[in-house]
Amino acid sequence: MLKSYKELIAYQKAYELCLEIYRDTKGFPKEELYGLVSQMRRAAVSIPSNIAEGYSRKNRKEYVQFLRIALGSCAELETQVSLSIDLEYISREKGEEIKDELTKRVNYSANSFHRSKNNMDFTQNPIPKTRYPCILTPFTVYSL
Numbered sequence: 001m002l003k004s005y006k007e008l009i010a011y012q013k014a015y016e017l018c019l020e021i022y023r024d025t026k027g028f029p030k031e032e033l034y035g036l037v038s039q040m041r042r043a044a045v046s047i048p049s050n051i052a053e054g055y056s057r058k059n060r061k062e063y064v065q066f067l068r069i070a071l072g073s074c075a076e077l078e079t080q081v082s083l084s085i086d087l088e089y090i091s092r093e094k095g096e097e098i099k100d101e102l103t104k105r106v107n108y109s110a111n112s113f114h115r116s117k118n119n120m121d122f123t124q125n126p127i128p129k130t131r132y133p134c135i136l137t138p139f140t141v142y143s144l
Contacts, residue, residue, distance in 0.1 A: 005055040014048035014070070017101075021077070028089045036089070040080045046073035078102045 005011050021044035025037045047070045054066025078099050085095035 005052040008051065008055060011048050011051045011055070014051055017098075018044040018048055020098075024090055024094065028084075032089070036080060036083060036087075040077060040084070043073045043077040043080060046070065047077070074102050 002008065018041075021040055025040055028037050050066045050070040050073065054063040054070075057063060057066070081090070081095045081098050081102075084090045085092050
């Protein structure tokens with residue numbers, strides 16, 4: 001069993017993505033600071049925050065509920081990235097890269113949830129080979 005949520009690859013990768021979103025939104029127009037920039041940053045922060053809070057509760061049912069919230073934030077962020085592409089605040093290539101990773105993580109997470117059973121140690125699940133390998137698969141608890 002892990003000592004901390006910080007050992008979850010899901011948390012680590014979500015944290016990395018959050019940092020990337022903060023860096024990417026620095027170049028957005030100033031008038032978006034309290035609009036799209038704020039929304040994207042809050043959605044990005046919500047993903048690792050909910051993974052951490054859910055895991056720290058040490059209760060499977062609550063953990064799963066927080067993972068669902070993280071998945072919702074993932075969908076929010078995907079929508080906001082689409083808007084950013086259409087408004088030409090980020091390149092299509094960069095935006096599609098982020099959206100592709102978010103989409104893969106949502107699908108993988110749902111499958112991991114159905115494969116897992118009754119404990120908090122989900123080390124039997126494989127890690128998909130993507131840039132953010134476990135961003136929304138907190139059931140996978142391998143550490144880097």
